[in-house]
Amino acid sequence: MTEQLKPADPVLHLDRVSRTHGHGAAEVHALRAVDLRVHPGELVAVMGPSGSGKSTLLTLAGGLDSPTDGRVIVEGTVLGDLDRKKLAAVRRRSVGYVFQDYNLIPALTAAENIALPRELDGTSARAARREALAALEELNIGELADRFPDDMSGGQQQRVAIARALIGDRRLVLADEPTGALDSTTGESVLAVLRARCDAGAAAMMVTHEARHAAWADRVVFLRDGLLVDETARQDAGSLLVTAATNARKDGDR
């Protein structure tokens, strides 16, 4: 497949990426030659059993770890070519990351946690706070703005972590189990936010164990033992129900 034929350049391109831990007998192939592109507007869900390499895939995509083989390309930039400072800037500006264990700073309030990456990037404190409040509002937790992480429930912390990943104009959002601590309807509203962000042009990749949540994605990829073993079609031919449902609608309107 030639790059020129693509309708748009991928925001994220994993080019035959491998990650091996340890040596000799203790060698673990966390990822083996994984090829994956995520385009603007696309939400990709990653599924697979525990230990199959999902988090590894995400940390490599976010530049938090480097591949032992292959290249990670974010918006045309090969992450391996960057020095630490430049890499940190890409991570702050282009990539929003939701960690499996949230990673909030305990000494900062929800709003401060969210505003921090924007302030580090030179946004004024007032503007950053305004953006942070809007992000909290989008996730229906505006009332938590001035609370510290330790004074929140797990699900509330998780939503703050998501708000932090969505703030600013991040073109790539990476989320590791973003609905793990959430009940069914709250989890759904978080997915609706992610979905809307992608519909507005961002690219996102999320790890999830729940098929019902993965189903919000345009594409679902399956990992097993570090290998990409399967994926659902990027664009489906159409649903068994779509036409029937539209017809019923028309009938009902008569």
Add this chain to the structure above:
Amino acid sequence: MSIRHGLLALLDQGPRYGYQLRTEFEARTGATWPLNVGQVYTTLGRLERDGLVEAAGEDDEGHQFYAVTDEGRVELRRWFDTPVPRTNPPRDELAIKLAMAVAIPGVDVAAVVHGQRRHSMQALQDYTRLKGRALAADTGSGGDLAWLLVLEQLIFQTEAEIRWLDHCESRLAQHAERTATAEPSEPAAAPPARRAVKSRDRGRT
């Protein structure tokens, strides 16, 4: 699925004719279970025979109206008050297919599971897209809610199937490991021993 009770429930809201019933049934359920007009008339005939509905005149265009009887109302109430029986599960083609696949040499059961999971996942994506649309279009009318509930039932059922398929995959892997470690100890008796283990496993699913 009970067309009988579905039609009774619609007639409980006032007399209707056959085509109307079909349209309303499909509007409520998003045409998940399409009905043809023939089925509607056959069912109305049986309901009338059983005294649960009665003919209620024709309009100028010759449409035959039906109305629910008192007995029909009692039957409808009884339907709502009784749980749908789950003790006699309907035949499931996928479960039958996997039960056959594990017993037949040369069938790649893992491939059957993967292919099904991909297909079911795509169906789940489709249902979810429909749901997104239904949520966006929700005007607060009862019809939208009915359709949403039916869709979500399909979503949860498909999710359960995918979870079961994931479980099948790890069950198969576990089984293969056990067979691999069991085999070297009795090389001569390997084929019958293997078959015995398989049938035991099948009994458990």
